[in-house]
Amino acid sequence: MSQKSRKIIPDEFIPEIRSRVITIDNQDYLLQNDAMYTFYERSMGELSPFFLAIKNERKILGCKCSKCGLVRVPPMMTHCPDCEFAPTKLVEVGQAGKMNSTPPITYFATSLFLDKAPFGRGRVILEGADTALSVMLYTTTGILVPGLIKKGTQVKVIFRDERVGQISDIYCVPASELTPEQVARKGLLESEINWAAPKEPKFPKPTDKDMANFKQSIKEMQTLAVKMSQSKRARKAIEGWKRNIAVKTKAGEFAMYIDNGDFKIEEKKLASPDFIMACEDPKTLLDGLMYKGAITDSVIMKKLWISKNLEFNTIFKLDRLARFLVMEQKERKAK
Ligand SMILES: [Zn+2]
Numbered sequence: 001m002s003q004k005s006r007k008i009i010p011d012e013f014i015p016e017i018r019s020r021v022i023t024i025d026n027q028d029y030l031l032q033n034d035a036m037y038t039f040y041e042r043s044m045g046e047l048s049p050f051f052l053a054i055k056n057e058r059k060i061l062g063c064k065c066s067k068c069g070l071v072r073v074p075p076m077m078t079h080c081p082d083c084e085f086a087p088t089k090l091v092e093v094g095q096a097g098k099m100n101s102t103p104p105i106t107y108f109a110t111s112l113f114l115d116k117a118p119f120g121r122g123r124v125i126l127e128g129a130d131t132a133l134s135v136m137l138y139t140t141t142g143i144l145v146p147g148l149i150k151k152g153t154q155v156k157v158i159f160r161d162e163r164v165g166q167i168s169d170i171y172c173v174p175a176s177e178l179t180p181e182q183v184a185r186k187g188l189l190e191s192e193i194n195w196a197a198p199k200e201p202k203f204p205k206p207t208d209k210d211m212a213n214f215k216q217s218i219k220e221m222q223t224l225a226v227k228m229s230q231s232k233r234a235r236k237a238i239e240g241w242k243r244n245i246a247v248k249t250k251a252g253e254f255a256m257y258i259d260n261g262d263f264k265i266e267e268k269k270l271a272s273p274d275f276i277m278a279c280e281d282p283k284t285l286l287d288g289l290m291y292k293g294a295i296t297d298s299v300i301m302k303k304l305w306i307s308k309n310l311e312f313n314t315i316f317k318l319d320r321l322a323r324f325l326v327m328e329q330k331e332r333k334a335k
Helices: 045-057 111-116 180-184 208-230 232-237 283-289 295-300 309-334
Strands: 019-024 027-032 060-065 086-093 096-099 119-126 133-137 154-159 170-174 242-249 252-259 262-266 275-278
Touching: 045 060, 119 154, 119 170, 133 154, 154 180, 208 232, 208 252, 208 262, 208 283, 208 309, 232 309, 242 309, 283 295, 283 309, 295 309
Parallel strands: 133 170, 242 275
Antiparallel strands: 019 027, 060 086, 096 119, 096 154, 119 133, 154 170, 242 252, 252 262
């Protein structure tokens, strides 16, 4: 995605010209979408060198006290409060370091961070620094799940290819997922990392019982998919979304198609899917689609693996698909 075409307010957040009627005490009132604009330019002030170094030089700067030698990252002090305000000077610090706490993971982000979730939020002490820098955390192995990055985990700073001079221009991944050469190199770019080879889980050989379970689960999912495609409400959950997903299980593989409201399951191997889901037992997915427990939870609990971090968004939509169908069925019953 090019920065040039990006807007401060993404298109999807700009409301359409629309009106609606609400009724209060039997009286109708007309509501209309309208707009009020406020934009502002923000100065990074004394932190400008820090953000400029990230943007232009792919360097991380700290400030070092001329008296006690403490290195603070980011360089938020021009004078050290511990040394009667002795001046500090800007110094470059390392780009690998150690987590000083176990990062919580954000799966359900606010709209502002939706295109970045799931991500970890943690604090890293970089080599040569004495204080911790807040960073976002990712993994190259698929989706970020608990246990991958803990207190003490060695991580490496990665620079986004397109940088604007914000803290989100950088993030960290576990150093163990990179080559020693990559860990040692400064200014490592996102595009220089292999994101295309996440580690797919391996399953044991299926038994006859597993095979029968696979066939039965697919059948049930197909029946459910037909109902979903016919449900006005369920269609809404996957409106405007298109994904061909390869689902791998212990006893076989099948394809799941999401196509602007249509939902279909086929016992077929996809040659070039948009992404891969893997779960030992297809029932994990079947239960999710039947609204017996969320599919997002299965991902978080490591029962279901997905090959691309950002496809968590699709998993979220599948949960809504299941929920919306149940809601419509309940409404129909109530009538
Ligand atoms: Zn000092």
